[in-house]
Amino acid sequence: MLSVRHLIDTTSLTADDITQILDTAQSFAEINARKGIKKVPALRGRTIVNLFLEPSTRTRSSFELAEKRLSADALNMGGSTSSVVKGESLADTIQTIDAMNVDMFVVRARFAGTPQKVIENTDAIVINAGDGKHQHPTQAMLDLYTMREHFGHLDGLKVAIVGDLAHSRVCGSLAPALKTMGAEVTLVAPPTFQVGDPSWYGCSQTNHLDDVIEEMDVVYMLRVQLERMEGAAIPSRREYNRLYGLSLERESRMKPDAIICHPGPMNRGMEIDAEVADCARSRILDQVTAGVATRMAEMYLLLGGEHNGISN
C-alpha cells in the first residue's frame, strides 16, 4: 500500500513507497519478458484515461502498453483530439471525462500543477505523466529501477544529472527520488541551465562535467531541447557538445562499473555521442523496458490500494 493516493511528484514518496513500486515492477518485468502471454488480468474492467495535453509519443506508448498488459481499458485523449485546445477549460474537460465514470487519469501537461487541478475535478486516481517543468515521477521510477537492477541497490550511488536542468521535469523528479533512496546527486550544467535553487533538492552543483565524471556510478544525460538555444542560454550545439557532451573520451574515464542513462529522445552528437549511446555502459534501452514494468506497478498499486481491506 502506497502512502499516497495519487502519483503527482516524487517529493511525496517515502523510501518504502519507492521500494514497493520497484519490487512490484520486478514481478511485472518477468511477465513482460515472457515468451508466452505478456498480459495479466489484474486491472480487468478498470478504465484509464490517458489525457495528453502536450504531444508525447514515448511516454504515451509506454503507458498504453502498461495498461493493455494489465488488461485495463484505456482511452486516449489529448493533442488534436482534445477540446482543451478549442478553448474549453481544463476543469470542464476533466468533469466531462469524469462524468463517464473512469478509474484513473494519466495526465501529461504543458503546465506545472495541472495534475493537481485534475485531482480537484475528479474522484479518480491521477498519475502525473509529466507537468511542465515541474515533475515526471514515472520517469524517475523507471530510472531508479534501471539503476537498482544494475547495482542491486541505490543507497550510496553517485549520480550526475547533466544538461538542461532549468527546464527539466526529469531532474525535478529524479533528484529528490534518488535523495530519498540515499543516493548522492550532482547537478552538472552550464550556469544558464542550472536549477534556481539546488538546495531544494539537497544536491551539489558544478559547471564542469570533467571534474566529476570519474567518481560517478551513473551519468544521466538529459536531452537538450534545441528550441531552448534561442535566447542564448548556450551559444551552439557544437560548443555544448565540447563542454558537456558525453564523448568516448569522457566515457573512457568513467568507473569500470558505471552506467549511462538518458530519458530520450537523444540528440546524438549533442549531449551524447553516437558511439557512447550504443556502448556497453548504456542502459538507455533498459530504461525503456523498465518504463512499462514500473508504470504497470504504479497503476496496479494505486488502483489496487483503493479500498484497503483484509485479505482472506
Added chain:
Amino acid sequence: MAFLIRGAHVVDPQVGLDKVQDVLIEGKVVAAVADALEAPEGATIIDGAGKYLVPGLVDMHVHFRDPGFEHKETIATGSRAAAHGGFTDVATMPNTDPVTDTGAEVRYQIDTAHRVGLVHVRPMGALTRDEKGESLAEIGDMVMEGAAAFSDDGHGVQSAGMMKTCMAYVSQFDRVVCAHCEVESLSGKGVVNSGRTATRLGMFGWPPFAEELEIYRDIELSRSTGCALHICHISTAKGLELVRSAKAEGLRVTCEVTPHHLFLCEDDITDAYNTNLKMNPPLRTAEDAAAMRAGLLDGTIDCVVTDHAPHAAHEKDCEWEIAYFGCVGLETSLPLMLANMVLPGKMSWQRLVEVMAINPRQLLRLKPVRVEAGSAADLTLIDPRRVVHVTPDYLVGKSKNSAFLGLTLMGCATDVFMDGRRTLVDGTVVS
C-alpha cells in the same frame, strides 16, 4: 440630511484628535466636532460607542476594468466593493480597454462613478499612449479632466529614455508618476518568485532584481527630472532600501505596499497551485514581507494599497502558468490591517490613518479630509470587534479571486460617509 455620530473614538492626526467625540454631519460637510453635541431636528443618530471614526479611507491602486473588461468588474461593482471595504476614494489604474490615455476616458470614469455615487473615483492616466511605452499620452488633457496621477501600471515603461521623457513632462503638473517596476527582459515568463519556490513548483522565476533595477532607475530619473515618483506595490527588502535612501537624500520619492505583500509570502504557495496567490510582482520571501511591515511602521512606506485586481472565475480556475495575475483586495485590506497590525498593538491607529487615508490623499493631490468643522464629510466608522469571514458571499464585488478566502478576521468598517451621504450602513452597502 444630517447625521450625529455619538461617542466614537475619533482618530485624525491632522487635527491632533485621538479621543471620544461627537461628530455632526450636515449636508456634504462636517458641521461640528465636540465632546458632546445635541442632535438637530431630524438628524439620524448613530451610536459610535466602541468604534473608531477616521477620515475616509483611500486606496490609490485599484483596477475597476471599466471600460473593456466589464466581465471582471465595473465602476458600479467596484464602487460597491470599495464602500464595503470602508473606502471613500479609489484611484483606478488606466489599463482599461481602451487605455485611459485621454481626457475623455478620464471624464467617462468620473462621470460614471458620480452616477453610481458610492465612492469618489480618481482616475489615473496612462503615461504613454495605449501603455505601449512608445509615445506620450495626452497627460495635460487628462490633468484638466481630473486625472489624479499617472502610471503605465500593469507593466513598467521598459525604455529608460521614454520614462525620462514621461517624468520630465509630468513634472510641469502637480502630479505624481506611479511606477510599476519590472524589467521585462529579466522577469520574462516568471510567474512566481525566483529561487526555491520556482524550483519547488517547477515554474519560471520573476527575480527580485527585475523590480529593484527599475526602482533604482526611476529614482535616478526622479532626481534628474524633479518629478515626484511613487513606487507601486513594492515587494522586496532591497527595493525598499533604495526608497529609504532616496528619501534620506530628500528626493521626491514615495512608495506603497499591498496587504498580500505584507501578510503573505512565497511559502504560502503550496502544491495546490492556488492561482489566487499568483501576483505581479510575485509573493516574495517571508523576510521580504517582514521588511515590508517594518517599512510601513518606520515611514519608508507611505501607504497601503490593494492593487484590487478582479478576474473572472474562469480566468483563475486554470493552470497557474496561464492564470491571470492579481487578486481582489478592497474588502479585506482594512480587516487585514486591523487584525494583523493595529489590534495586536504593532501599529497605532494614527499610523493606520496616515497610510490608509492621509498619505494617499496627499499623493493623489486631493483636498485633505479632516475630522473638523468645514471639512468634506468623507468619513469611515470602524468596529474593531466585528468579525469578518472572508467567503465569496462576503465579497460584494463582481469577482471573488481573493488571496485570503477562508480567513476569519477581526475588525472592519461598518459605516462610510461620502460627501455627507451614508454609503455603507452597518456593514451593508446602500443600493
Added chain:
Amino acid sequence: MGDFVPKAAIMDGDAMRRAMTRIAHEICERNEGAENLGIVGIVSRGVPLAEILSAEIAEIEGKRPPVGQLDVSFYRDDIGRHIMPVTHATNVPFSIDGTNVVLVDDVLYTGRTVRSALDALMDLGRPRTVQLAVMIDRGHRELPIRADYVGKNVPSSHNEDVRVRIKAMDGENSVTIWAKDDGKEGGR
C-alpha cells in the same frame, strides 16, 4: 469482530509427512511415473509443499520432477477489495508445454486462488494436464473446482480458519484449526 484463537490441532509433522508420501505415490501411479511431470507451488505455502512433494517423488521414482512457483496476485478477482503485497515472484524454470503439471497449495477453500492459478498457468504455456494437490480441503467451494490429491479433508465453518505451518517457512510442520473469538471470553 473477534480475533482468531487456536481451537484444535488437526495434523502434526508425522501426519503431514505421511500424507505427502501418500500423495506422491498417488501422483506417480496416476501419471505412470515421474516422466513429463512438473510440480508448481502456489505462493506462498504451496512452494515448500511442492519442494517436499518433488523430493518424495524422487524417492519413489529415482527422478526428481522440476519445481516451479506461481504468484497469482495479478490474476485474482478481488483486487480493489484488498491489496496483495507482491514479494514472491512467479518462477517456473521449465517449459510447461505438454507437461503434466501438479499445482500445489496448502488449503483449498473457495477455489478462487486455484482459479487464478489456472489462469496464470495458462498464460505461461499449454500443459498437457493440470492436477491439483492440497494439504487440506476445508470445503465451502464457490467455484466448480476439486482437488485430485488431498492430504486431509477438514470440515470447517466460515468462522474458522485452517492454518498450515511448514518447517521451511514457519519452523514447524502442523495444521491447526482456528476459531473467531466471539467476544464471550472478554474480547471486544
